[in-house]
Amino acid sequence: MPELPETATISHDVMALAGGRRVLRAGVFRRDVTNVEPEDFPKNLVGKRLEGTGRRGKIIVLDFGDVVGLIHLVISGRVLRLPEWTESDHTNTAVLEFEDGPVLSFAKLWLGYFHLYKPDEVDGHPLISRLGPEPFSEEFTVEYLRKTFGRKANIKGLLLDQSVFAGLGNIYVDEVLFAAKVHPTRKSNTLDEREVEAVHAASRDILARAIELRGTTFDSYHDAFGESGGYQNELKVFARTREPCPVCGTEITKIRVAGRGTHVCPNCQPTRV
Ligand SMILES: [Zn+2]
Known part of the structure; x- marks a missing residue:
């Protein structure tokens, strides 16, 4: 997608x-x-x-x-x-x-x-009018995320919500939460300052790197020249179920969160902190 x-x-x-x-x-x-x-x-x-x-x-x-x-x-x-x-x-x-x-x-x-x-x-336009800030815009600050996370929603569901900020989907949310060491089922208002900062930084870093590599080809995506993207080679957890975590070696598991297949390292991303 x-x-x-x-x-x-x-x-x-x-x-x-x-x-x-x-x-x-x-x-x-x-x-x-x-x-x-x-x-x-x-x-x-x-x-x-x-x-x-x-x-x-x-x-x-x-x-x-x-x-x-x-x-x-x-x-x-x-x-x-x-x-x-x-x-x-x-x-x-x-x-x-x-x-x-x-x-x-x-x-x-x-x-x-x-x-x-x-x-x-x-x-x-119905979809554009409800978009949240772009991740590379000035409005997308740690402060903005902290305020939004105060809603007490499920963190994965919140990051998928385009009105929170625009552009993340299932693949990159899993990668961002892994990089930030945050379990996808956490309530957003339980994230501490360091974790909010980590989600903010990982969102920008991962999206910037994926743009640089011209996207992720996982199933059908190809660019307008018919070429595959390159970011699928850098995915850490997405679609790596039962493979060892690249950080700690624990087996990556797949669970269902916010109605979506979700990839998580149970060791790096504990459900409680
Ligand atoms: Zn791990």
């Missing part, structure tokens, strides 16, 4: 492939993939120049000047380069062809979307 590093990588790749180019053709397969009538999708995009790309949480932002594409890949969505124009279908759910340039397919968006918004309406 694309999380922050994968979304950042794809967004960067789309700019590298199509930045500054105009849209020649556009199509969308199903009404539920976008927020406009399917026939209005090309009307809104053809002739527009891709001026920039970015990311809000796990949403890819494509800036076409007076219209903005907001893309959520959700579970297994990908951005693919196609050799030539292809009508959108159940695989290539939304397709854009750029002048003198690539045909990009926003593929398998079954549970995701490619919405078109006016630039001044982006902040009101």
Whole structure:
């Protein structure tokens, strides 16, 4: 599932492939993939120049000047380069062809979307409006986390909540909590100052490293060049059930927390402190 590093990588790749180019053709397969009538999708995009790309949480932002594409890949969505124009279908759910340039397919968006918004309406998008601070923003401070953790929620559930801060998903939450030596079932208000600081630092360090390595390829994720990411080689606990903990050698166990498969070293991450 694309999380922050994968979304950042794809967004960067789309700019590298199509930045500054105009849209020649556009199509969308199903009404539920976008927020406009399917026939209005090309009307809104053809002739527009891709001026920039970015990311809000796990949403890819494509800036076409007076219209903005907001893309959520959700579970297994990908951005693919196609050799030539292809009508959108159940695989290539939304397709854009750029002048003198690539045909990009926003593929398998079954549970995701490619919405078109006016630039001044982006902040009101249902998913963007409730996003918490970006992990690399100035608002994301130790103080902010300490205040948020005062809610007495389950720490893993809280970190998965995009309104707390934007961009962490199941893979990176497990890695952050392992690095911070915090058990995922802990109540957030029981974390001491050192642990809050550790969660803050690990969130930034791990996400920065994963962006540098162009994401984690665990199942379906590939960048827009079709290449795998590199962070899967640095995962310490995620998907390492029954392997020895890289710190202490204890067997990594898999439990269920906040409805998600969760990987933990029972020695490094004690349930009580
Ligand atoms: Zn350990």
